[in-house]
Amino acid sequence: MDYPFEPFKIKSVEPIYLTTKEERKRILEEAGYNVFNIKSKYVTVDLLTDSGTGSMSQFQWAALMLGDESYAGASSFERFEEAVRKYTGKKHVIPTHQGRAAEKIIAHVLFSGQDGLIAVSNTFFDTTRANFQFQGAEVIDLPSPKAKDIFSDEMFKGDIDLEKLEEILKARGDRVKLITMTVTNNTQGGQPVSIGNIKKVHELAKKYGVLLHIDACRVSENSYFVKKYEPGFEEKSIPEIVRETLSYADIVTMSAKKDGLVNIGGYIATDDEGLALKFKEMLILWEGFPT
Numbered sequence: 303m304d305y306p307f308e309p310f311k312i313k314s315v316e317p318i319y320l321t322t323k324e325e326r327k328r329i330l331e332e333a334g335y336n337v338f339n340i341k342s343k344y345v346t347v348d349l350l351t352d353s354g355t356g357s358m359s360q361f362q363w364a365a366l367m368l369g370d371e372s373y374a375g376a377s378s379f380e381r382f383e384e385a386v387r388k389y390t391g392k393k394h395v396i397p398t399h400q401g402r403a404a405e406k407i408i409a410h411v412l413f414s415g416q417d418g419l420i421a422v423s424n425t426f427f428d429t430t431r432a433n434f435q436f437q438g439a440e441v442i443d444l445p446s447p448k449a450k451d452i453f454s455d456e457m458f459k460g461d462i463d464l465e466k467l468e469e470i471l472k473a474r475g476d477r478v479k480l481i482t483m484t485v486t487n488n489t490q491g492g493q494p495v496s497i498g499n500i501k502k503v504h505e506l507a508k509k510y511g512v513l514l515h516i517d518a519c520r521v522s523e524n525s526y527f528v529k530k531y532e533p534g535f536e537e538k539s540i541p542e543i544v545r546e547t548l549s550y551a552d553i554v555t556m557s558a559k560k561d562g563l564v565n566i567g568g569y570i571a572t573d574d575e576g577l578a579l580k581f582k583e584m585l586i587l588w589e590g591f592p593t
């Protein structure tokens with residue numbers, strides 16, 4: 303639906319600091335022109351990230367107070383599991399504190415203690431790349447050549463280069479453990495990925511016996527682009543497109559701080575029983591009990 307105004311009332315406000323031009327000059331100089339060094343209290347418009355910055359609804363805040371804090375078997379987990387199952391279509395839901403915690407767990411289970419394994423991607427997000435490299439994997443980015451021309455009107459510049467992907471799978475397929483599709487492609491300017499591209503990656507992954515991992519941080523936004531610009535998806539709903547996208551993945555990780563619109567949280571989702579068991583073992587060690 304199109305609204306002429308935001309369809310909600312705002313009942314909580316947070317003051318923002320206003321600076322003068324002189325102050326901003328001094329703050330930037332003192333930060334060495336690195337925005338990561340600026341105190342947030344000096345920032346008037348924050349474009350550093352969308353991570354955990356969304357406003358939460360009254361229902362989300364109310365759910366916080368109704369949270370079941372039991373160590374195991376918490377009813378809050380049942381609600382979370384049901385919601386993530388509905389969103390992803392995956393059977394096993396493993397809760398994490400945020401996206402990189404999910405990445406650390408899958409990196410350990412897939413790569414730890416094995417030399418010479420490779421992970422390829424349309425482009426890795428920095429924490430995913432670092433977690434995989436830390437466990438000894440070689441990581442290779444294969445962005446679509448469309449991504450290079452930032453002025454062209456071409457759609458789906460977040461796609462992976464399918465030709466290069468098949469070349470690597472042909473030449474070094476025995477060493478490639480995982481293909482990661484980052485959806486949308488954050489490091490390539492947040493460009494969307496087409497379902498057509500993901501489908502072909504899924505076929506190649508099956509052909510060469512490689513796992514397909516989707517980093518689903520912005521899969522809702524990506525699905526909006528698919529509905530709007532990919533032929534054949536005009537009549538599908540966003541939730542349907544989200545589920546179709548994720549249906550091609552063996553493993554889904556998500557930082558729910560992005561399209562989950564929460565302050566903190568994330569998960570791993572998979573249909574693979576064996577992998578889910580291994581992920582849960584590491585979860586208990588690093589994050590907490592699965593339920």
Ligand SMILES: *Cc1c(COP(=O)(O)O)cnc(C)c1O
Nearest residue numbers: 400401402427429488517519557
């Ligand atoms: C934010 C993000 C992550 C990491 O999630 P955190 O919750 O910050 O740990 C991973 N991948 C992508 C694409 C992200 O945007």
